[in-house]
Amino acid sequence: MNRFAELLDRLVMMPSRNGKLTLLTDYFRSVEDPDRGLGLAAITGDLNIAAVKPAMLRTLVMERMDPVLFGYSYDYVGDLAETVSLVWPDAPAHLKPNRHLTLGETVAALQAASRSDGPKVLARLLDNAGISARYAIIKLVTGGLRIGVSARLAKQALADFGKVDVSEIEELWHGLSPPYAELFAWLEGKADKPVKSAKALFRPVMLSNPVGDGDLEKLDPADYAAEWKWDGIRVQAVSEGGVRRLYSRTGDDISGAFPDLVDAMNFDGVLDGELLVGDPLKATGTFSELQQRLNRKAVSAKIREQYPVFVRCYDILQEGAEDRRALPFIERRGHLEAFVAALDPSRFDLSPLAPFANWAALEEMRRHPPHPVIEGVMLKRRDSPYLAGRPKGPWFKWKRDPHTVDAVLMYAQRGHGKRSSFYSDYTFGVWTGPEGAEELVPVGKAYFGFTDEELRQIDKFVRDNTIERFGPVRSVRADRSHGLVLEIAFEGLNRSTRHKSGVAMRFPRISRLRWDKPTHEADRIETLQALLD
């Protein structure tokens, strides 16, 4: 248990992705089965433990200490799980266990607990644990570790640990269950790769590369087919032997949020496509609307009706018993067209090919797409098989140019690692309010897009123009006559109720420093609002 608790403590403080991967692989290497697999399951959200409500936790701790002292403590710390882990009284010396429980023993005790004796079992576990372990136990039972590690990152760590490609892990993942002993045995070279026996497993997806300078000159347009690049999310719809699953691009099972779509998956095969909102026969909705359906565990009938989803199909990987992945794109396309024709047209349609004569014509199409929910074009080599990963050459994405806006730097936060002594994360805003009483409203945050030299210049500006400090954050002088204008590039804009400005940028980055531009010439919020559908 202590190793797992330590892992959580370290992960939550570690901002760097590589640092997190190192901590995870080190954990997999140094911890035994079944604990390492259970730790993994806790991180990926695959560990099944009956939840304990925060109110119950509070009741338990109040039975053990003065409520006034608990009140002072909770006020100071601000987080219930952390407060309880710290103030929970240690067991008296004569009742102390000879050794701490393992993660496996802890999980087993929690899983075996009935609804009525759950609180008692939890209390006993907390009695016998140290502070870090108590925190980890509370996190396990209250659900959601919130340690900044996605299931995807955990799978990448497994791949690093076993020196295999992450697509191999993704492909196996849904056929495995905690504590994943056979997976670890394979990754350590002690056993063969686990056999895929489960149905409706995820197939690693084929990804594209962005078109770079000079890439196209070397290529013959006749070798490529083009399609529109729709602004939804990439999904894989798998239906095999009565098992239906909808996967995200990274192999997360998202079926639960889309029961309406899963109902319509009355086929036997694997389709690759774009999940979009709307009715393909009538209208395709925006990404903003699609977001109403994303990241939900369950979805109400009202939301399903208001935001119906469908898949715009662009590839077929499996058709009945036939694996189609080795076929050339253009042959798969033929199978796909026939296959989709037999499906519910309100839930599945075909991503149309977009014929073009030469690269200049395609460039024109990319810049001026015929539909607002198109964000560019895709190029697929006609003779290319469906390959896992991101092979260079067969598939390209060519996005329309990003939107840009001139915003004013408002806050800067210190970075980490190589940037730990630099103010490198920037919050920027645009003008709002009536003429003569304009004020800045924050519209986004960006921490890349500039060179090292530019970083040094901005850092100096931040240090020279600080008006307030809050921990690692500095508030920077920004008014009508003074401040730094940043040209921000971004891919799109969503409505947001969480931000004061009412908008949230997608993929914002700094495209230019406008030292030359007076702050009062920066953009107004209305410019951004006009971009919202």
Next chain:
Amino acid sequence: MRARDLLCPKPGGLYCAPGDFFIDPVRPVERALITHGHSDHARPGHGSVLATRETLDIMAIRCGEDFAGSTQAARFGETIAVNGVSVTFHPAGHVLGSAQIAVEYGGIRIVASGDYKRQPDATCAAFVPIPCDVFITEATFGLPVFKHPPDTEEVARILTSARQFPERSHLIGAYALGKAQRVIRLLRDAGYHETIYIHGALAKLCEYYESRGVALGDLQPATVEAGTKADFAGAIVVGTPSAFVDRWARRFPDPIACYASGWMRIRQRAKQLGVELPLIISDHADWDELTDTITETGAREVWVTHGREEALVRWCELSGISARPLHLVGYEDEGD
């Protein structure tokens, strides 16, 4: 006579009227008794200063040789009469030279703890509980949430991280007086014998600790002249917390920010400071040490100063000990 006639809080600090002296005054006074060398307790400009030899030396290093009109060194356990009031210095276990001061007059003994801790510390003499009528305790970490783990466990975390990230340097933020030397000494005791690089602000105090018999091993200035950026790969660097925020830290490759402080117990606090490896190492008593110490002194009355007074006063009430906050001003709550 009542205890509060012997010692009472004044704007300048804790004042003893019968002896006409202040303990740790925050502004210049005629006669000062000083518990330890941290700058919020040991200020320059007093007429005369009575303190331990080490505290006087540390004040001279930090404030200059002429920090007071005259000085007198107090030995631990030796009773000195100041205008008829008996004064005895006892070890406080906080930093090198740190003392509690027992003040005795008219049959009443009050012990002013200064800052103290109970965890073992190889860089200073251990705290000794002194029976008294009134115990004046600090309360920097006076909340039940503060529980300092054994310092050896925390130092082991640095060494684990150094093994996991051999290509990065570890920058440990630590107070220049006491904490820095303790962390270095803990690393040595844990078997780390590589060169440790230190910020310039630490040099004189580390030298002084060495001269008082606290071995710190090979220390080198963390200057760029000492080598290139890559030379600091895998290195452990100790400096004041403020130095790591500064441009100074740019000379190190992809540093991991560590911070040795009791505040690191609170995750949000560590996150706010941008700390990646929090080390819960404190030179102050944690909650259990505070309450155990109060019990051990047998004091019938407790006065609580700088820190979170209300929780400790509440604990005393629940334990049947009379207690009140002193509301002394001028001491840094953020210390440690």
